[in-house]
Amino acid sequence: MALSGKIAVVTGAAMGIGKAITEILLQNGATVALLDVNEPAAKALMDELQNKNEKDRALFLKCDVESEEQIQAAFQKTIETFGRVDILCNNAGIVDETNWKKTISINLEAVISGTYLALEHMNKMTGGQGGVIVNTASMTGVYPVQGCPVYTATKHGVVGFTRAMAINSTASGYGIRLNAICPGPVKTELLNNSSLKLGQFSPLQQSANQILEVMGILSASDVAEAVLELVTDETKNGEALVILGKGKHFVAFPSM
Ligand SMILES: NC(=O)C1=CN([C@@H]2O[C@H](COP(=O)(O)OP(=O)(O)OC[C@H]3O[C@@H](n4cnc5c(N)ncnc54)[C@H](O)[C@@H]3O)[C@@H](O)[C@H]2O)C=CC1
Numbered sequence: 001m002a003l004s005g006k007i008a009v010v011t012g013a014a015m016g017i018g019k020a021i022t023e024i025l026l027q028n029g030a031t032v033a034l035l036d037v038n039e040p041a042a043k044a045l046m047d048e049l050q051n052k053n054e055k056d057r058a059l060f061l062k063c064d065v066e067s068e069e070q071i072q073a074a075f076q077k078t079i080e081t082f083g084r085v086d087i088l089c090n091n092a093g094i095v096d097e098t099n100w101k102k103t104i105s106i107n108l109e110a111v112i113s114g115t116y117l118a119l120e121h122m123n124k125m126t127g128g129q130g131g132v133i134v135n136t137a138s139m140t141g142v143y144p145v146q147g148c149p150v151y152t153a154t155k156h157g158v159v160g161f162t163r164a165m166a167i168n169s170t171a172s173g174y175g176i177r178l179n180a181i182c183p184g185p186v187k188t189e190l191l192n193n194s195s196l197k198l199g200q201f202s203p204l205q206q207s208a209n210q211i212l213e214v215m216g217i218l219s220a221s222d223v224a225e226a227v228l229e230l231v232t233d234e235t236k237n238g239e240a241l242v243i244l245g246k247g248k249h250f251v252a253f254p255s256m
């Protein structure tokens with residue numbers, strides 16, 4: 001898929017991996033609606049884009065993905081402004097093993113809401129033009145990590161939901177590819193703060209730390225490059241791409 005003229009929606013776009021995804025999509029010619037709850041960070045990014053003459057292809061829409069109404073309003077504004085949606089990156093996520101219901105709400109429920117809203121607008125069976133959805137899971141969506149069982153559960157859910165929706169899309173003719181990106185540790189605010197967010201499992205942090213030594217730490221740009229591969233490679237549907245400091249691989253799931 002060539003990105004020039006394509007319209008993308010990215011959630012959690014103001015910082016970290018979402019910011020890097022936004023930047024690489026813009027660099028490759030796409031137009032991006034940036035959805036985020038952090039208005040100051042988003043405005044700072046928009047100022048950076050202004051300096052790179054990319055601001056006219058970027059639209060910040062304040063949106064708390066915990067609110068289905070706010071996601072719907074953001075999609076509506078995107079379509080009113082740019083005419084359609086071709087690419088969706090459900091990227092917003094948190095780690096909070098204490099407020100674990102919020103973690104489920106943002107990391108999984110919002111991914112489902114965003115995907116279903118995108119279907120309404122992208123589905124070829126209902127007048128859409130098709131497209132691609134990349135959901136940000138984590139290596140914890142495939143390999144459980146001590147210290148963050150609910151986070152791990154949400155990311156397993158993102159992988160399973162994405163793969164099931166990819167099968168549905170093929171079977172139903174939606175014309176939409178769905179893939180999951182499963183990064184290991186990435187140097188962002190989320191990772192930096194994660195040791196404070198393990199709640200009752202904080203004593204297990206050391207074992208989580210060991211993963212950093214084994215897996216290495218990625219940059220957000222490393223992940224964005226892998227997301228670009230999933231967006232542009234039209235042969236990829238229903239994949240879970242694990243990316244670690246030591247390399248990347250598509251998960252080989254057991255066949256039935
Ligand atoms: N940093 C890491 O080591 C890894 C992160 N991930 C996943 O990548 C995604 C992005 O994480 P990072 O960039 O590391 O985090 P980050 O904390 O650096 O950035 C997350 C962005 O999402 C936004 N956000 C949070 N809650 C929101 C909500 N309710 N509505 C709208 N926006 C919201 C934040 O304001 C922020 O801009 C998450 O889904 C995370 O689980 C996956 C694997 C590794």
Ligand SMILES: CCCCCC(=O)CC\C=C/C=C/C=C/[C@@H](O)[C@@H](O)CCCC(=O)O
Pocket residue numbers: 095138139140145147148151183184185186191192194195205208209211212
């Ligand atoms: C613990 C949740 C991490 C969420 C981010 C991911 O999905 C990556 C999962 C893989 C490994 C996680 C390791 C987490 C270690 C934390 O306990 C913390 O110690 C990391 C500190 C970051 C740093 O030192 O740069």
